[in-house]
Amino acid sequence: MDIHFLFIQLFNGLVLGSFYILLSLGLTIIFGMLGVVNFAHGAIYMLGAYAAYTMVEVYSWNFWVALILSPLIVGLIGMLIESTLLRRLYDLPHFYNLLLTFGLMIFIEELIRIIYSPIAKPFSTPQDLLGSVDLGFMLFPKYRLFILGITTFFAIGIWVFLEKTKLGAIIRAGTDDSQMVDALGIDISKIFTLVFGMGAGLAGISGALAAPLQNIFPYMGMGILADTFVVVIIGGMGSIGGSILGGVIIGELITVGVIFWPPLANTLIYIFMAAILLIRPRGFFGRARFFE
Amino acid sequence: MSERKKLGFFIERWHFFLIIPLLIVLPFLTPHHSLASEMLIFAIFAMGYDILFGYTGLLSFGHAIFFGAGAYGSGLILIKFQAPLFIGLLGGIFLSLIIALIIGFLSVRRKGIYFVMVTLAFCQMFYFIAFKWTSLTGGDNGLHGVPRPSIGTFNLDSELHLYYFILILFAISLLLALRIVHSPFGRTLQSLKSNEDRAKSIGFNTDRFKLISFLISAFFGALAGGLYALHLNFVPLETLHIMTSGDVVIMSIIGGIGTLYGPIFGAMLLVYLKNLMSGWTEQWNFIMGILFITSVLTLRRGILVELKDRFFPKGSLWKGD
Secondary structure (H helix, E strand, O other): OOHHHHHHHHHHHHHHHHHHHHHHHHHHHHHHHHOOOOOOHHHHHHHHHHHHHHHHHHOOOOHHHHHHHHHHHHHHHHHHHHHHOHHHHOOOOHHHHHHHHHHHHHHHHHHHHHHHOOOOEOOOOOHHHOOEEEOOOOEEEHHHHHHHHHHHHHHHHHHHHHHHOHHHHHHHHHHHHHHHHHHOOOOHHHHHHHHHHHHHHHHHHHHHHHHHHOOEOOOHHHHHHHHHHHHHHHHOOOOHHHHHHHHHHHHHHHHHHHHHOHHHHHHHHHHHHHHHHHHOOOOOOOOOOOOO | OOHHHHHHHHHHOHHHHHHHHHHHHHHHHOOOHHHHHHHHHHHHHHHHHHHHHHHOOOOOOOHHHHHHHHHHHHHHHHHHHOOOHHHHHHHHHHHHHHHHHHHHHHHOOOOHHHHHHHHHHHHHHHHHHHHHOHHHHOHHHOEEOOOOOOEOOEOOOOHHHHHHHHHHHHHHHHHHHHHHHOOHHHHHHHHHHHOHHHHHHHOOOHHHHHHHHHHHHHHHHHHHHHHHHHHHOEEOHHHHOHHHHHHHHHHHHHHOOOOOHHHHHHHHHHHHHHHHOHHHHHHHHHHHHHHHHHHHHHOOOOHHHHHHHHHOOOOOOOOOO
């Protein structure tokens, strides 16, 4: 086999893994704080892609403006969802909120289908990022390198935010015991809204970033949501390191798996998940008693 | 058996003896006979699902797998081997139970929401396999040409005959499900739901109980799936889609979980509604989304209980309520 091709696929695996990392980071911080598995996360990712599409392809705005605005818009929608709907169900068993987000997923997907039609839409790569870069041992598209850069930036940024800032400390405390944080005089409900908005914004930016790599369509979020669940099951829910490790592993398994066994590359990740469930049911970095 | 005990059998199951006569006339009340069949098929699916979700407290988003495996398994056996009807149905159930054993064994190791995610991921996997394995499953086009073999001289080609065949299986399923939930085993499942740690500390092997509950619900799901293949004469790929899992969840919630009769009612209501809006088939999923959100927000105890409480608050109908 061509070693050069293997290198390219390894890099592509990192790019695919980047999307899983951004999505599972959002999923994990929402879950850690609110105890909600956000089934609408894939639909929110799709919203990010459509927001960017509307700005760039419909109104011909600059791609960079779209990249900044779409996560903000999607984040605001997320905050609206949290403060009007999810909030009503916090006192009930966790699965009611999970079901609510499942309903939201269907609603958002169908709404976008009605507005934009179910037909897939092309999205062109931004002018500034066309072409390839010579990495010495291979050529690699600029845009994909940019995705790797932006994911690294966000992963480090979130870690610094959670570990080094006061707000981050409050969020970490809330993850362990939100009632106690509330009792200490911090308005936890505002933090909840903020965290949900942040998670949604991360999904929004990954949707906007993914748009130039594929055609966008209303149901693009479902497949990636299932993959992201596999990532957090493998990495361990509520752990940033787990999200990153899981994201890279799943991304590589899919892209490298395609070389060896094309029809079942996507099945490979579930077999890997099954193996992890057997050996280490909580995943690599999963904590015992964490929302179990 | 004394007279009193015999009577007790009927009194304890009065719901059952109330609804069976209603179901006998149902196909004459619906716009066409086959709609009644579809209502009963999903009622069987939701009834079995309730044993897992309502009684054991495990929310699975993977039950499309068992419905789909039942449908594909039965359909393939009936097509490829020209097998008798019951062999086809049993084959589908067998296939489903094997899959349920593997998935159940892996997923009951995780609790709560992790269980939901694991079952959903496996659902996506089976959808993907059926989608790609075109030579066996027909892929996106579905599995066409599922025959309806006669049972002896009883011909199932008429929709009405098929309905009464399904009704018999429904009645047997319901008696079986009632027997399960009211047995000591069923009580143990309910104890897992309310406090798993306590059940474990008393000495129950809770994982094993959860696995058996998972298998029971897969059994009902596969039976419903096999009947669905007969009903349509074809297996659509959508049977394995996550939305099918979502359908059975919402049927249970709307009907009221943990009551058996609730999910049966919810399933029949939803299938009927879907048919009623057949002019808007394209928008059905949009309506489902709205239904999902509103019922989780307002109808958590099931539509009948919520409506009764809204219009006849406690004590207004009879004292001591």
